[in-house]
Amino acid sequence: MKLQFTQSKIELSLKALIVFLTLMAFYISSNAQIITAEKVNIGLIYPISTNGTHAVADTNQFSFNLLAGVSAAEQGLTFAGFSNVVRHDARGLQFAGFSNHVGKKATGMMFAGFMNIYGQGKGLQFAGFTNIALKNVEGAQFSGFLNRATDMRGTQIAGFSNVSQNLSGTQMAGFSNVAKRVNGTQIAGFNNTAEDVRGSQIAGFINVAKKIKGVQIAGFMNIADSSDHPIGLINIIKNGEQSIGFSADESRNALATFRSGGKVLYGIIGAGYNFKNQDEVYAFELGLGAHLTNSGVFRINAELSTLTLESFWSGEYFKSSFKFMPSIRPVKFLEIFGGPVFNYVNTNTSEGRALTSRYIKTWENRWGNNFQGIYVGYTGGINILF
DSSP states (O other): OHHHHHHHHHHHHHHHHHHHHHHHHHHHHHTHHHHOSSEEEEEEETTEETTGGGGGGOEEEEEEEEEEEEESEEEEEEEESSEEEESSOEEEEEEESSEEEEEEEEEEEEEESSEEEEEEEEEEEEESSEEEESSEEEEEEEESSEEEEEEEEEEEEESSEEEEEEEEEEEEESSEEEOSEEEEEEEESSEEEOSEEEEEEEESSEEEOSEEEEEEEESSEEEESBOSOEESSEEEETTSEEEEEEEEETTOEEEEEEEEEOSSEEEEEEEEEESSOSSOOEEEEEEEEEEEEEOSSEEEEEEEEEEEEEOSSSOOEEEEEEEEEEEEEEETTEEEEEEEEEEEEEESSHHHHTTOSOEEEEEEOTTSOOEEEEEEEEEEEEEEEO
16 A cells, blocks of 8 residues: 555656646747747657757757757757757757757757767766767766767766877776877876877876876886886886896895886886795885986986785784985996885884894884884895896
8 A cells, every 4th residue: 555655646746747847838938039039949859849840940049848859959058858959059058868969069068867979069068978079079078987079178087988089188087098199187097098198197007108298107007108207016118127136135135126117217016035034034025216317337226115024824014115226237238236225114023023123213002012113224136127
């Protein structure tokens, strides 16, 4: 009984809404001359409207259709419960429960529950699923899934992906951004792809480009033909530098490290073994480095890195380091480096505390089970460049 009562209330509400919208449509239609000197179209679905079969050739100042409407052009407010179809240009505000279709240029604002499709746009377009512009857009596209344009001057924001040929502005996507030429910023949860970039690429996992004049920032990898400032663990830069290195430090950590990057910045990823501990012996290192000077034979590198020692059973040891490392290259493919290291240690193991006795300052948390300290150490090794 309760379910039947609820259904009856819903049916009554829908009937009342239909009656209200119909009365409003008749009122607007009967007072069209008062509202505007331009055409007004009121209807249910084409051709059941005040413009009838001639609607496809009419330009309207105001258009209201309970389901769907068709017109040649719109100059004001366009509303449809399901879909608006405009064969040429649309200016003003378009609102549709499902989709807006504009054959040529849409100027103003478009709202659609599912999609907006138009030739070119100037203004703002909002869609629950996708905005698709066949040519150029000046303004902003917002969608739950996909935005697409040829030339984009402004902003594309999508839940999944943005696609454009030429971008002057910003692309922001939950997963992926794709463009050919970028003058601005690409920000994606997973990857950015472009050819020429004047600006920045920021991705949760990977950036791919040809020529970068700016910064690439990736959670894992950057790939480019030319990029002087990549920030990622692995950076495959065609005109950059990669190396495999072997090093040791004052705590008897021996590491094999892969360094990769551009002419200025590079990423660090390494693994090795600690020859002093009994339990926590497996070493892993991640970091970011910079070539401060580069005169060919002699240069100075600076690195920020984090090293952890693991037994894979219990206990934690973390060491964050700033390394200042002058180096020489006696031959083109070989670099010999070494220098002081400023370290911060955080550990809850006795082995971690005992790795050095040269602490400048030490302290513990209130429970006494977490040791922290600062000290100066050293490191040295070789890099094989390629």
